[in-house]
Amino acid sequence: MGSEHATPDKPAGSATEVFVTFLKLGLTSFGGPIAHLGYFRDELVTRRCWIDEAAYGDLVALCQFLPGPASSQTGFALGVLRGNGLLGGLAAWTAFTLPSAIILVAFALGAAAFTGPIAEGALHGLKLVAVAVVAQAIWGMAKSLTPDRERAGIALAAVAMVTFAGGSLGQIGAIALGAVAGLWLCRTQTTAPVGHLSFPVSRRRGAWALALVATLFVVPPLIGQATGYQTITLFNAFYRAGALVFGGGHVVLPLLQAEVVTPGWVGSEAFLAGYGLAQAVPGPLFTFAAYLGAVMGPAPNGLIGAAIALVAIFLPGLLLVYGTLPFWDALRLRPSAQAAMRGTNAAVVGILSAALYSPVWTSAVLSPRDFVLVLAGFLLLTVWKAPPWIVVVVLAAAGAVVKLL
Template sequence: MSQNEAAEVSEAASEAKPTTGSPSEVFGVFLKLGLTSFGGPIAHLGYFRDELVVRRKWIDEAGYADVVALCQFLPGPASSQVGFSLGLLRGNGILGGLAAWFAFTMPSAVILFAFALGTSGFVEPIAEGFLHGLKLVAVAVVAQAIWGMAKNLTPDKERAGIAIAATFVVVFIGGSFGQIGAIVLGAVAGLGLCRGEVRALSGHLSFPVSRRGGAIALIIFAALFVLPPLLANATGHQAVALFNALYRSGALVFGGGHVVLPLLQTQVVTPGWVADETFLAGYGLAQAVPGPLFTFAAYLGAVMAPAPNGLVGAGISAIFLPGLLLVYGMLPFWDALRQRSTAQAAMRGTNAAVVGILGAALYSPVWTSAVLSPRDFALALTGFLLLIVWKAPPWIIVLLLAAGGALLQSVPS
């Protein structure tokens, strides 16, 4: 590379590097997302991409896919981990990450806590239609995310083939093993099919986390995984047992969202802390609120039969802690790894695999749980076209499709 070419690459990298913001800015943006991001973790990634990649340009498409790939590798709530990472990046430190996490999770946690205190469920037909409309929002948002990411991350036959193969892996294997297998397949295929020039990195993934800080976070993660069950057995203290149940649920699940619910049911229903019907009632509402489904833990903490319960029980947010510790611990090592030519080839493959994983998720559970009739298809298509063609903000789609679902519920088919 000549000196002029090197200077051009350096100048382009400098221009591409986004400026940092403040924790208060991060809090405001993620509060908006926490109030409007319906549809579960896959849809959340679509909301994040639209707001932070397309509109605000906090990070570019490839960098965003890199962060998503890392969080898909790790156990915990993937969307919350991605949000925490982007908060770290934009807010220039741990305060930015915590501001993003708190603002994104607080709205749904408050709603579920209020429901635990006696808020009635949505049982009227119009209300059911409203909730169904929110599911159709997820269809439109996920389809938009796949459309945009496919254009940028699968621009050639090789990467398109990796995306298709990843879809088949997820469909035939299923569950967290299918997702991890698809990403591993993408990485291996990328090493063989996606080698090319080393792309100049803009530095926008240089997260403000030192290797020492990352190592400390990983040590804390391991200590909290091992020590609380021993302490709970030794003391019989219910608060420690509750912390342990929620922490282990967050530490052992890949993919987050609905995958964590069977674990939670085992942890809190089996020992008799929460009645099965109470668990299912909260689960029903948790699917309809914005933000991460992991905030269902706030509801469970509030309705516990043994103390601590109520506000104290809801405040034990240990279910998020392992995922945040893991992503914080891995970020400094991930940034160094991705600068190697072999790692870049592997990441091209994993980014393509992420597109395939999202494609499989668009069908199940997003499409299969929402599009149940031609009316549903028409509403979902309307939302998708409003996002793609008219560039409407997602919150407009939320209002229109929720209202449309309620209206259609009142009209005989």
């Protein structure tokens, strides 16, 4: 049952070992999904030798190919590998996710206590952090994902579609457009992957997981519409957002905005304040969902809402990677799959660019002072390479000072 990628002197471990290892990573992995993948490589490839370099590169490629949070999916798959199955994957996800989720839920439940000009200024500073971080994400993604005219054009078309169609329909349409355009325009850019992956997941279990992904995407909306049961509607909103995210954690911002701000479940200010705080905590950015589930107006909210939202947003991505592991070697060799993903990634840049304007910029940058602070945060991230938590501290403090002045 063990993987061929475990070194000869490092046999398969246990779920307990996986949990302890990923708890350390969950407490210390700042900086977003790309940084998380670097932490994983240092700890699990270089130091612990759970998987070799080539196989790790293949695994990262798989998780970037699929919708969902790439770093959490990679951690989950490494847990499946080391913990010899699903229990190991769940141990890795739980340990990596809980620290940041607990912090964000605690902030959500205590947000009402933040009153007065200093607290208001600090919360506004967190909204400005969101502007700087999303701008940095677009800057980095555009350089790698839209390096030529074809993909830049796909990104521009995605901006137009999201802007004019609006809501999750425009975002889904932009992703579909990107995939079709990629098949047409990006076929000549494909490269043959290397390496080989083998995981303790049978094809039968993989097929069941993929079938469950589709079932949960179709059935809960029908039940929610028929019954009006808010718990089902809440689960469906976050599940749909998690199922449609390509390109990393920041891309979930416009999807969640459409699901929770547009219907009035969460106010725009609370949404952006929580998103800004999410930059300061370690672990996956998707734990922002726990904050939203706790702070939203209609019940279930609080701890129950946080738990539902957290599980729902991660579930499709984890099911997809678990279901795809047995089939990935054959799928990734197809040029059409590589071309479609190139187009989809370019569309992601466009979706995130549209979100940078609305709701992020329009809700946070209200004065020339705000613009100066956002620019300072952006330069801290891109030029001085400051970690995101430093930017959070600086802009929250600056927002409080500006409010007092």
